[in-house]
Amino acid sequence: MFYMQELPLRAGGVFDDDALDLTVPAVAAQSSTLAELCTLLDITAELQNHQHLRLRHVRVHRDQTLYRAGQPFKQLYAVKAGVLKAVVLDVNGREQVVGFPMKGSLVGVDGIAYGQHMVEMVALCDSELIVMPMSTIRMLGRCCPGFSRGIYYAMSGELARELSVNMRRGLSTKARLGRFLLDLADRFAAMGYARSVFNLPMPRSDIGNYLGMAQETVSRALLSLEEDGLISLSQRTVCIHDAEALLTLKRLPRHRARQT
Amino acid sequence: MFYMQELPLRAGGVFDDDALDLTVPAVAAQSSTLAELCTLLDITAELQNHQHLRLRHVRVHRDQTLYRAGQPFKQLYAVKAGVLKAVVLDVNGREQVVGFPMKGSLVGVDGIAYGQHMVEMVALCDSELIVMPMSTIRMLGRCCPGFSRGIYYAMSGELARELSVNMRRGLSTKARLGRFLLDLADRFAAMGYARSVFNLPMPRSDIGNYLGMAQETVSRALLSLEEDGLISLSQRTVCIHDAEALLTLKRLPRHRARQT
DNA sequence: CGAGGCTTTGAACTGATTCAACCGCAGTGG
DNA sequence: CCACTGCGGTTGAATCAGTTCAAAGCCTCG
Numbered sequence: 083m084f085y086m087q088e089l090p091l092r093a094g095g096v097f098d099d100d101a102l103d104l105t106v107p108a109v110a111a112q113s114s115t116l117a118e119l120c121t122l123l124d125i126t127a128e129l130q131n132h133q134h135l136r137l138r139h140v141r142v143h144r145d146q147t148l149y150r151a152g153q154p155f156k157q158l159y160a161v162k163a164g165v166l167k168a169v170v171l172d173v174n175g176r177e178q179v180v181g182f183p184m185k186g187s188l189v190g191v192d193g194i195a196y197g198q199h200m201v202e203m204v205a206l207c208d209s210e211l212i213v214m215p216m217s218t219i220r221m222l223g224r225c226c227p228g229f230s231r232g233i234y235y236a237m238s239g240e241l242a243r244e245l246s247v248n249m250r251r252g253l254s255t256k257a258r259l260g261r262f263l264l265d266l267a268d269r270f271a272a273m274g275y276a277r278s279v280f281n282l283p284m285p286r287s288d289i290g291n292y293l294g295m296a297q298e299t300v301s302r303a304l305l306s307l308e309e310d311g312l313i314s315l316s317q318r319t320v321c322i323h324d325a326e327a328l329l330t331l332k333r334l335p336r337h338r339a340r341q342t
Numbered sequence: 343m344f345y346m347q348e349l350p351l352r353a354g355g356v357f358d359d360d361a362l363d364l365t366v367p368a369v370a371a372q373s374s375t376l377a378e379l380c381t382l383l384d385i386t387a388e389l390q391n392h393q394h395l396r397l398r399h400v401r402v403h404r405d406q407t408l409y410r411a412g413q414p415f416k417q418l419y420a421v422k423a424g425v426l427k428a429v430v431l432d433v434n435g436r437e438q439v440v441g442f443p444m445k446g447s448l449v450g451v452d453g454i455a456y457g458q459h460m461v462e463m464v465a466l467c468d469s470e471l472i473v474m475p476m477s478t479i480r481m482l483g484r485c486c487p488g489f490s491r492g493i494y495y496a497m498s499g500e501l502a503r504e505l506s507v508n509m510r511r512g513l514s515t516k517a518r519l520g521r522f523l524l525d526l527a528d529r530f531a532a533m534g535y536a537r538s539v540f541n542l543p544m545p546r547s548d549i550g551n552y553l554g555m556a557q558e559t560v561s562r563a564l565l566s567l568e569e570d571g572l573i574s575l576s577q578r579t580v581c582i583h584d585a586e587a588l589l590t591l592k593r594l595p596r597h598r599a600r601q602t
Numbered sequence: 603c604g605a606g607g608c609t610t611t612g613a614a615c616t617g618a619t620t621c622a623a624c625c626g627c628a629g630t631g632g
Numbered sequence: 633c634c635a636c637t638g639c640g641g642t643t644g645a646a647t648c649a650g651t652t653c654a655a656a657g658c659c660t661c662g
Binding site for chain 2: 173176193241242248251
């Protein structure tokens with residue numbers, strides 16, 4: 083009934099709970115309190131006596147996979163550090179990047195609806211996530227007023243982000259890229275880092291795939307933005323000079339050249 | 343922090359709770375039971391003694407607006423009949439169609455995260471929705487085991503749909519259109535109608551906007567699909583002949599022509 | 603230092619847009 | 633009853649934005 087289910091599901095991933103622990107035996111014992119989780123996800127709930135409930139961490143190294151499409155859904159995650167990418171595998175084997183979760187993002191929501199994940203979640207750099215088993219979420223929903231609402235908020239937030247992505251259709255490549263940079267800037271700012279200067283956590287090819295353009299086009303569009311004075315960049319370091327202009331970039335009317 | 347908030351918000355819509363009742367004074371008294379709602383949204387929960395709790399309906403006529411971007415978020419809706427379109431207004435005033443909720447869809451989720459709606463929800467034909475105030479949802483979440491989970495499911499389902507839309511980037515126009523048609527077919531089938539023959543509820547221009555192509559391109563691509571024998575169409579009536587082929591349409595390799 | 607991944611640059615090509623005209627139908631009003 | 637108007641849809645022709653292919657430059661890391 084939902085055609086993404088018809089994807090050619092890969093063999094079960096190596097990274098179910100146990101395997102993960104094996105890969106990072108020494109440091110996997112990390113955990114966070116419920117209070118820390120709520121801060122991270124921007125949830126305000128009355129935690130009652132669960133304040134200090136401890137939640138396991140999971141670590142994934144660069145290029146490692148957190149979960150694959152088709153794997154049974156078990157739990158949600160909150161990104162505590164690092165950046166991941168979400169990829170869906172097409173019927174034809176084509177890969178499509180659909181998101182870059184980072185600190186504060188709720189990860190794994192794609193698995194709730196059909197009991198199995200629809201995307202593959204890969205780490206772009208060494209990352210750390212807080213594990214939130216569904217049973218725990220349900221328990222907290224029952225006894226902590228506001229917790230369910232918080233999860234709703236977080237999920238709605240993820241949906242809002244998807245919407246803002248979908249909004250980019252029909253824009254020129256430069257405009258799409260401009261908004262992408264602003265989106266990253268906002269997210270870095272929300273994480274407490276500098277808004278206007280940051281490192282791109284992903285290669286050009288992933289940006290291109292994500293935005294629906296060739297990686298060569300990403301290069302050229304970035305260069306063009308730099309020539310316009312809106313940004314400056316060297317390698318993966320981006321500095322945003324004119325956020326307003328980046329946001330309002332538009333396809334200029336056809337038979338209309340520069341004036342004065 | 344989230345740039346969609348910077349949209350030029352329209353003046354408050356005409357259709358807050360009271361205004362809506364005024365527009366449809368005679369028939370607005372319709373309501374559904376909680377059990378009916380759960381069936382519609384595919385929620386399986388223990389409803390306890392709330393089985394027959396009644397939920398108000400809301401009717402919107404063709405081209406009327408359910409809510410506008412910027413309006414305060416109050417409640418969710420479940421589409422009981424009809425088709426709507428979700429539109430976001432760009433900074434530049436450009437409109438972007440981001441979805442076509444229909445029977446069984448959960449509507450309004452875009453408002454949860456930031457307390458105000460980010461999209462404008464317009465009826466494509468006379469439609470009827472069940473109103474789900476957040477207070478009711480929270481109450482039911484507390485006393486009906488499985489209800490919160492059901493809402494999570496529904497939200498995750500909406501997110502999955504968005505993902506499948508995002509997956510279409512990077513495909514040719516014909517392929518995007520093919521998947522769009524399949525998506526509609528699946529949704530009609532889920533609603534109990536015929537899968538392979540249906541009416542497009544929206545004009546070509548909305549399809550084009552939604553898929554990120556000019557409406558002329560929609561025309562041409564539809565014609566092309568018909569010439570390939572994958573569909574047949576007259577006006578807004580579509581008949582799908584080869585769903586498999588529609589799904590696997592792909593950009594054929596550049597320097598490679600037909601063989602034998 | 604060398605290999606391989608990432609990025610940039612160049613040049614040809616093409617799919618899609620744009621602009622413009624036209625068709626057909628529905629509703630309106632004379 | 634029929635011209636008139638407007639909207640949705642189709643078709644055609646010119647143009648362009650972005651892709652594709654190719655090659656070279658540049659970092660990083662073993």
